[in-house]
Amino acid sequence: GFQWDEGNIDKNLILHGVTSLECEQIFFNLPLIAYEDVKHSKKEKRYYALGKTDADRFIFIVFTTRKNQIRIISARDMNKKERQVYINNEKDS
Numbered sequence: 001g002f003q004w005d006e007g008n009i010d011k012n013l014i015l016h017g018v019t020s021l022e023c024e025q026i027f028f029n030l031p032l033i034a035y036e037d038v039k040h041s042k043k044e045k046r047y048y049a050l051g052k053t054d055a056d057r058f059i060f061i062v063f064t065t066r067k068n069q070i071r072i073i074s075a076r077d078m079n080k081k082e083r084q085v086y087i088n089n090e091k092d093s
Helices: 011-016 020-028 080-092
Strands: 033-036 047-052 058-066 069-077
Touching: 011 020, 011 069, 020 047, 020 058, 020 069, 033 080, 047 080, 058 080
Parallel strands: none
Antiparallel strands: 033 047, 047 058, 058 069
């Protein structure tokens, strides 16, 4: 499941126009490309993911896991380089 912080749930919508539903959708659509974010994993392990919403919106997400749940830290549209990486992986799957 997903864990949403009450004070953080609307942050991605306000800053980047990404809804919490869109954030969740990328975890159920293939391909999902996820990597550990070693550089930003000081206090807890962080990950980033490239994925696509049900409406084919390309999203970049930073997340962590707490109590076996996904906790979204930030979300935005993929930049050009990230989108190319995603599209190349999509072709390979």
